[in-house]
Amino acid sequence: MNDPEAIPDPAAHPAIRPDSTKDKCRDSPQMLVELDKLLKLAGPMLFVSLLQFGIQMLSVMFVGRLGELHLASSSLTTSIAGVTGYTVMIGMGSALETLCGQAYGAKQYAMLGVHAQRAMLVFGILSIPISVLWIFTGPILGVLKQDPEISAMAGESAPWLIPSILPFGILQSQTRFLQTQGITVPQMATTAVGCLVHGVVCWVLVDKLKMGNSGACLANGVTYWVIVIVLAGYIKVSSSCQETWKSFSLEGARGVLSFLKLGVPSAFMMCLEFWSFQVFIVLAGLLPDAELETSMMLISLNTAAVVFRIPNSLGSAVSTRISNELGAGNPGAARMAVRVVLLLAVSQGLLASSIATATRHVWGCIYTDDKILITYLSVVAPKIAVCNFIDGIHGVLSGCVRGCGWQNCGAYISLGAYYFVGIPVALLFAFVWRYGGEGFLLGIIAGSSVKVILLLVVTVSIDWEDEAKKAKENVDACSMQQ
Structure with a gap:
């Protein structure tokens, strides 16, 4: 009984090491540390996102007082601008989450400013065709x-x-430039100032100068320029950005293709989803009770867009965390960020869905006094709740993909999920099986579900050690282009 050979050697049998049961426990402190880092990034980003939404709502409020025609025209103008301009810029800007994030993690600080300048150059060129398109908005709508x-x-x-x-x-360039360094407070402050400025400018242009919808549109330009100038001043004088922003130089004009290789698929990754939702709104006008169905879709998608700002902020946060850690050569930390953010996404998704279901009978009252529409909204509320939950998952998984620089893969997934599954399923339910507007929501659920499944498969298959090596190679390649 006391034969030493009868006692297993812990070194020879690692599976039964005395402390092997503690390995999983060691993850708990790491998860708490990662949770703290993610929330410190996501919280301010959510605040900024809500303030930006407030800027849009201020315009609607001022225009809405001018009458139904002005409100309908403003909604159409905003939709056109979103489809053809703003969403494209947001999508392309998300490429900086990868480029700046990995450069910051690798301590190639000067490259953050170079990447941001390249993005600004591309945005300047891109603004020209967008502007031409907006000039011909009237004939296009005709x-x-x-x-x-x-x-x-x-x-x-x-x-x-x-x-x-x-x-x-x-x-978009400034935001990602600061975000990937973990600098968020200045963005909150400048956006808050922007909201105040926007309210004053709208009052002057719309109410005092009687410019109507045109005044509300012009107010957007004034507000965004104010925010940009204030942020530029902070970046210029802040000690936090001394190493990451030197000055404008010719280096920013070189290597633009390296930005476009990620920027173009990043734009498609976001735009393909957003455009599919606009297709549903247009198709709602072809249903028998077009006014009711269109109103239901507009309210439902607007509500979903507001709720989506939570997982979208988490997605931006995890994208930053993953790109930082891969750039720093810490694949284990990047993997941990994915685990933690998925837990957060599921938690907030369940909470948001529960609230949507519990408030289904009063939810519509926020938007309208029409009892028929309020009743209809209460019927579709559970489907909106499901959309919110699924959107929460794919929102953070999209952030994981961006953090790794897999935007090409993400674009193909969005294309397949919404255009080969979502829209066809919606058409079947809405027009063939006569579910009306509810059929479009079922199509969105189908498309988003496929997107979640595919993104999960991609995320699970990621070789984090290999991604860390690729990140180092990418950062080194970008540095050599200077």
Whole structure:
């Protein structure tokens, strides 16, 4: 019984080491540390996102007081601008989450400024065709057989948005430049100032100078330029950015292709999803009770977009954490960030879905006094709740993909999920099986579910050690281009 050979040697049998049961426990402190890092990034980003939404709502409030025609025209103009301009800029800007994030993690601090300058150059060039498109908004809407009166007013006001597109693009560069360094407070402060400025400018242009929709559009440009200038001043004088921002130089004009290789698929990754939702709104106008169905879709998607700001902020946070850690050569920390953010996504998804279901009978009252529409919204609320939950998962998984620089893969997934699954399923339910507008929501659920499954497969298959090596190679290659 006391034979030493009868006692297993812990070194020879690592599976039964005395402390092997503690390995999983060691993850708990690491998860708490990662949770703290993610929330410190995601919280301010969510605050900034809500403030930016507040800027949009201020415009709607001022225009809405002018009458239904002005409100309908403003909604159409905003939709056109979002589809053809703002969403494209946001999507391309997300490429900096990878490029700047990995450079910061690898301590190649000067490259952050270079990447940001390359993005600004691309946005400056891109703003030209977008501006031309907005000039011809009226004729384009006429070709699309939209209401003549609404189209005419939208055509008059859309060109007044042109001053906003360049500062909006620059703002995407500044935001990602600061975000990947973990600098978030200045963004909150400047966006809050922007909200106040926007309210004053809207009051002057819309109410005092009687510029109507055109004044509200012009106010966007004024507001974004104010935010950009204030942030630029902070970046210039702050000690936090001394190593990452030197000055504008010719280096920013070199290697633009390296930005476009990620920027273009990043734009498609986001735009393909957003465009599919606009398709559903247009198709709702072809249903028997078009006004009711369109109103339901607009309210439902607007609500979903507001709720999506939570997982989208988490996605941006985890993208930053992953790119930082891969750039620093810490694949284990990047893997841990994915685990923690998925737990957060599931938790917030369950909470958001529960709230949507519990408030389904009063939810519609926020938007309308029409009892029929309120009842209809209460019926579709559970489906919106499911959308919120699924969107929460794919929102953070998309962030994981961006952090690794897999935007090409993400673009193909968005294309397949929404255009080969989501839209066809929606058409079947809405027009063939006569589910009406509910069929479109079922199509969104189908498309988003496929996207989640594919993104999960991609995320699970990631070789984090290999991704860390690739990140180092990418950072070194970008540094050599200077």
